[in-house]
Every structure is written in C-alpha cells, then in structure tokens.
Amino acid sequence: MSALRSLNCTQCGAPLTLLGGHRVESLTCGFCGSVMDAKDDFKVVATFKDLKRPYCPIKIGMRGIVKDVEFTVIGMVQYRDEEYATWVELAMFSPTHGYAWLEYDHGHFIFSRRTREQPEFGGALHHKSPFMAHGVTFRTHSMYGATVTFVEGELTYTAQVGDRVSLTEGIAPPLGFTIERTGSENEYQLSEYLEPADVLEAFGLEADIARNRATVHPIQPYQASWFISGLTLSGMIFGPVAILLLLFTLFFGSGTELLQQSFDPRGIYGKKGVVSHEFEVTDAGNLIGLELYSNLSNAWGAFDVVVRREGKEIFSMGKEISYYSGYEGGESWSEGSREASAYFKVPEPGKYTLQIFGEGGTGSSARRAPQARSLTVTLREGIKVSRYYLVMAVLCLLAWASGFFGRAAFESKRWDDDDDDDDYYDDD
Amino acid sequence: MNKVIVVLFGVLTLTSVYMTTRNIGVLEPTVQRADLRDGSARGGRTYVGGSRRIK
Numbered sequence: 001m002s003a004l005r006s007l008n009c010t011q012c013g014a015p016l017t018l019l020g021g022h023r024v025e026s027l028t029c030g031f032c033g034s035v036m037d038a039k040d041d042f043k044v045v046a047t048f049k050d051l052k053r054p055y056c057p058i059k060i061g062m063r064g065i066v067k068d069v070e071f072t073v074i075g076m077v078q079y080r081d082e083e084y085a086t087w088v089e090l091a092m093f094s095p096t097h098g099y100a101w102l103e104y105d106h107g108h109f110i111f112s113r114r115t116r117e118q119p120e121f122g123g124a125l126h127h128k129s130p131f132m133a134h135g136v137t138f139r140t141h142s143m144y145g146a147t148v149t150f151v152e153g154e155l156t157y158t159a160q161v162g163d164r165v166s167l168t169e170g171i172a173p174p175l176g177f178t179i180e181r182t183g184s185e186n187e188y189q190l191s192e193y194l195e196p197a198d199v200l201e202a203f204g205l206e207a208d209i210a211r212n213r214a215t216v217h218p219i220q221p222y223q224a225s226w227f228i229s230g231l232t233l234s235g236m237i238f239g240p241v242a243i244l245l246l247l248f249t250l251f252f253g254s255g256t257e258l259l260q261q262s263f264d265p266r267g268i269y270g271k272k273g274v275v276s277h278e279f280e281v282t283d284a285g286n287l288i289g290l291e292l293y294s295n296l297s298n299a300w301g302a303f304d305v306v307v308r309r310e311g312k313e314i315f316s317m318g319k320e321i322s323y324y325s326g327y328e329g330g331e332s333w334s335e336g337s338r339e340a341s342a343y344f345k346v347p348e349p350g351k352y353t354l355q356i357f358g359e360g361g362t363g364s365s366a367r368r369a370p371q372a373r374s375l376t377v378t379l380r381e382g383i384k385v386s387r388y389y390l391v392m393a394v395l396c397l398l399a400w401a402s403g404f405f406g407r408a409a410f411e412s413k414r415w416d417d418d419d420d421d422d423d424y425y426d427d428d
Numbered sequence: 429m430n431k432v433i434v435v436l437f438g439v440l441t442l443t444s445v446y447m448t449t450r451n452i453g454v455l456e457p458t459v460q461r462a463d464l465r466d467g468s469a470r471g472g473r474t475y476v477g478g479s480r481r482i483k
Contacts, residue, residue, distance in 0.1 A: 230433025238437045245445065287451045315458035342456035385454045388444035399437065 009034060010042045019061065020074040020093045020154040028075070028151045028159075030060070035151065035160055048161045051150050054078045056088045056104045057200060057209055060153045064203035066111055066194070069097045075153030079146040079165075091155050099156055101189070102199070108217040109199040110176065112191040119170070119177060119188065128415075131170055133177045134190055138170030141218045141415070169218060173414075176219040193219045216413040228406040235400025242392035253384030255289060262376045263356065268303070269370045273357035275308075279379060284348045289383040292340045292375060296323045299371035300336075301360035307346065308353050317342055343383060354379075 005018040011034035016027065026045075027036045033049050036042040056076065058064070063072045075091035087105035089112075094100070103110035121131035125140045132138070148163040166181040176191035197207035213220075224232065258279040267274040281288065294301055300322035307314040319342055325334035346352060354377065360370025447453060 226429035227433065230430030233430060234434045234437035237434065238441045241441060242444070245448075249448070287454070290456075317456045317458060343451070343454045344456050344458075345451070385448060385451070387454070388447045392441055392444045395440065396437065399433075 007042065010036055011044045011047065017061065018154065019072050020091070020156075021095065021098070023099065023156045024074070024093075024154040026155050026158040028153060028155075030152045035158065037158065038154070045158065046160050048151070051161065053152065054086065054088050054150055056090065057205055058090060058102065058104065058203050060090075062203050064199070066092070066100070066102065066199065066202055067192075069094050069100075071097075071100060071102075073102070073153075075155045076150070077148055077155065077159055078150035080149045081144050081146045086149065088150075091153065093154075103191070105217060106215060107196055107213040108215075108220060109194045109196050110191050110217070110219065111194050112176075112178070112189045115188050115190045117188065117190075118186075119179065125168060131177075133170070133188070136172050136175055136177075138172045138175070138177045141169045141171045141176075143168045171218045171414075173219045174221040191219060193217065193221060216410060216416075218414055220414070222407050222410045224403060224406055228402055231399040232403035235396045235398070235402070239393065239396035239400050242389055242396050246386055246389035246393050249384040249386040249389055253382075253386060255286070255380035255382035255384075257378065258288070258381050259354075259377065259379040262374050265358075265370065265372045265374055268301075268356060268358040268375050269360060273304075273355055276354040276356070276377060278351045278353050280351050281346050281349050281381060283381070284346055286381045287343050287345060287383040287385070289378075289380045290319075290342045290344065291378040291380075292319055292321060293338060293378075294321050294375045295373050296321055296338055296360075296371050297373075298324050298326070299360060299362045299373075301358055301370060301373075301375070303340075303359075303375065304357040305342070306355040306357075307344065308355055309346070309350055314346060314352070315344070317344065343385070 007016055007018065008014065009016055009029040009032060011029060012032035014029055014031035016029060018024070018027070024038045027038050027042060028034065029036070030053070033047055033051050034044045035046040035048070037045050054076075058073055060073050060076060063070060065071075071092035071094045073090050074093045077089045077091070078086055079089065080086045087103060090102040090104065092100045092102055099114070101112040103112060115134070117134055119131045119133040119138070121129070123129075125131065125143070127140060129140045130137050131140065143166070145164060145166050148159055148161055148165075151159045151161060163182075168179040168181075170177040170179075174193040176193070178189040178191060180187045180189065196213070200207050200209065258281070259276060261276050263274045290305065292303060292305075300320065302318065302320045304316055304318055306316040319340040321338060321340050322336040323334070323338045324336055325332070327333075356375070356377065358370065358375065362369070362371055
C-alpha cells in the first residue's frame with residue numbers, strides 16, 4: 001500500500017495527491033497543465049493549458065491487481081504518431097514491485113515493464129526481421145515516431161507536450177518488445193497483451209464498458225470466435241466421417257449389373273420401339289440405376305423408357321441425350337452429353353423388361369430425322385448415391401478450413417499497416 | 429455456443445445418411461408415356477442446342 005501524500009500545485013494551488021515512489025521526477029497538474037520538477041521543490045518547468053484529457057476508462061488514483069501485483073495509477077501520457085493515431089500510457093506504481101506501464105489503445109490493454117536486457121539482432125532491422133530478447137524471437141512489426149500530446153500526474157521522467165520519441169516494435173503475440181529511442185538514449189520495454197475484460201475487472205470496473213476492439217493490436221493473440229471454433233471442431237469431427245461414407249459409397253455403391261444391351265437405331269426410333277431382355281430384381285428395396293449411352297454427334301435423342309412386368313406397365317420415364325461440338329472463333333467447343341442416367345425402384349422382386357421408344361433429330365426443328373446411332377442401356381441393382389455424402393464432405397472441409405481462413409484474416413489485419421512503415425525504414 | 433454448431437453438423441451428417449439409405453430425392457419421377465409421346469416433356473429442348481449450331 002503506497003503512502004498518500006499531498007500538496008498544492010505550485011502554479012494554481014489545486015490540491016494534488018502524490019501516489020508514486022521516490023523515483024518520480026515530474027508531476028503535471030491536471031487542473032492547470034503545469035509540469036513540476038519533483039526533484040526541485042516542484043518548481044514549474046512548463047505549462048500546457050487547455051489540453052483535453054484523452055478518454056481512458058482507468059483514471060489516475062485507481063488501484064488494481066495486474067499480473068498478481070497491486071498497482072496504483074499515478075500518471076498518464078498520450079502519444080500521437082505520424083498518422084495521427086493516438087494511444088494512452090498509464091504510469092503505475094507498486095511499493096513492492098516498482099513501476100510499470102499500462103497502455104490503452106482503442107479498447108486494447110498492454111502491460112509493459114522496462115527491461116535492461118538489450119535485444120540481439122544482426123544488421124539493421126526491417127519489416128518482419130527477427131530479433132531475440134528475453135529468450136523470445138520477436139519479429140519487427142513497425143518503426144515510427146510519436147509525439148507527446150497530453151501529460152498528467154506523476155512520471156519517472158519529465159515529459160512535456162511536444163516531446164518526440166522513436167519507437168521500434170517487435171512482436172511475438174501475446175508478447176511485444178519495444179525499443180524506445182529518445183535522442184541518443186535507448187530504453188527497452190517488454191510488453192504483454194491483456195484481455196480488456198480482465199483489466200477492467202482488476203480495477204473494479206464493469207467489463208461491459210470495454211470498447212469493441214475494431215482493430216487488431218499487433219500483439220493481440222488470435223482467438224477464434226465461437227462460430228469459427230464451432231465450425232473448425234465440426235469439420236474435424238464430421239469431415240472424416242463424411243469422407244469415409246463418401247469413399248464407401250464410391251467403392252461399394254456401384255451395385256451389380258442386371259442388364260447391358262445395345263439397340264439398333266432402326267428399332268429404337270421405330271414406331272414400336274424396342275424391348276429389352278428380361279432382367280430379375282432380387283430386392284425391391286434396392287435402388288436401380290439406368291444408364292443410357294448413344295454416340296450422337298451434333299444431334300439429340302429423346303427416349304421414353306417403360307418398365308414392364310409380365311407385359312404390364314409399371315411406370316415410365318423420359319430421358320434425353322444431346323451432344324453438340326464444333327470449332328468457332330478459333331476455339332473448339334462442345335456441350336451436352338452422350339449419356340443420361342436415372343434411378344428408380346420396382347414395387348416387388350421379380351422379372352422385368354424395358355420398352356424404349358426414341359425420337360431424335362440433328363438440331364433443326366424442321367428436321368426431325370434421328371441420327372442413326374445405336375443406344376446402349378445398362379441397369380445396375382443396389383446403387384448407393386454419393387451426392388449427399390459429397391455435399392457433407394465439402395461442407396465439413398469448408399468448416400474445417402474456416403479456422404485457417406479466420407486466422408489468416410486476423411494475421412492480415414495484424415500486419416495491415418506495415419506497408420506504410422517502409423518509408424520510415426528507407427529514411428532511417 | 430460452439431456446441432450448437434457441432435450439433436448442427438451432427439444432424440446434417442445423420443440427415444445425409446438417412447437421405448442416402450432411404451434414397452430420398454434421387455428417384456426418377458414416373459411420367460405417363462402418353463405425355464412423353466406428346467413431346468410436352470421436351471418440347472422446348474429439341475432444337476435449343478441445334479438451332480444455334482446449324483447456322
């Protein structure tokens with residue numbers, strides 16, 4: 001527990017509470033904007049009037065347990081980079097653990113402590129180049145300059161509005177390492193991303209005041225939404241099941257052949273049609289697959305297929321084959337198919353025949369003469385269609401892949417502003 | 429909440445098994461042969477491909 005001391009602002013007389021320890025070097029009055037030197041009887045060294053206090057849910061004087069240590073917020077600094085993006089850094093003090101920083105950046109909270117350990121890197125840093133610090137490999141995310149735009153409370157250094165600092169940030173989510181250059185002096189900070197709800201709760205605030213994080217912070221760890229994680233989990237569970245079912249039907253669902261017979265075009269396109277050999281269906285519950293094939297070229301054929309048992313019509317269906325091809329505008333083209341298929345069932349086991357009537361033509365409605373090509377009919381019993389398993393397999397693969405897409409989109413946002421940093425590297 | 433998605437995919441998988449084993453949606457509709465012979469089932473299709481090609 002820090003011992004509270006108080007004094008009056010040496011510029012405006014406002015009552016000020018001292019919360020920091022003996023390393024505090026400056027105190028900025030929140031009423032008049034005067035910066036006082038804590039090491040020289042709080043003599044005013046600068047005054048910045050009419051500064052607007054930036055929004056931050058955590059205020060000076062609040063206490064909270066962060067990383068298992070109780071800290072008191074003693075000061076606040078707002079920075080602005082060259083692209084006018086702003087963020088707030090809160091100075092925190094613990095009598096037992098010293099000083100730390102809590103950055104608030106549009107809903108994100110970053111906990112930082114200064115470190116004496118220098119990073120190790122070979123050559124100049126550039127976009128995504130790695131460097132080592134604290135046994136962790138960081139990748140350079142950004143290098144930029146920032147200006148102080150607001151100061152209030154106690155700080156372990158004398159900060160004034162307009163002060164500039166150069167920053168190099170390396171990331172290894174949820175950790176970050178910042179090289180802060182002021183003049184010829186380098187300071188290093190090791191950072192860690194904290195969940196906003198946890199931070200707000202630690203300071204006794206309602207978690208629901210947390211702002212929506214519209215942007216991705218460079219060291220924000222990826223967390224899949226419940227929807228994406230549900231899709232990924234579902235894809236992992238049911239994808240293999242659907243693929244196994246699909247493979248099973250593909251390998252074992254083709255059934256057994258009941259009939260294969262070719263018919264002469266004169267019979268097919270004649271008035272009485274053709275009648276097939278008799279075939280025997282052993283199980284009425286089985287699906288029967290009918291396949292028609294005719295080697296038509298730039299022609300069509302329409303076939304009425306009638307299933308009969310003991311001369312009695314069970315049912316009939318119509319199938320059409322049309323195939324056209326040619327060479328036009330420097331390109332070969334083709335459309336249609338020389339095959340047609342259908343699935344049907346019979347009401348009971350027994351012996352059946354097919355009667356087939358055909359019509360055909362070569363394309364023009366005025367010319368209805370069929371092309372003289374034979375028709376091959378194949379019947380298979382015990383067919384298992386694979387279409388539903390195929391749909392499920394595709395759905396599951398997409399669901400499973402959604403996790404990768406989600407992470408890729410998140411990483412893309414994480415590195416989104418990198419291109420702009422190239423200018424900085426070049427000038428540097 | 430992600431369990432809702434898992435349950436949904438479970439139901440979809442079971443549905444696909446049910447539809448496959450019961451051959452739902454795959455059977456060819458039966459058509460009266462008289463209708464077929466009228467040409468009503470394919471009247472619009474007999475020349476669509478060909479007329480374009482025979483110019």
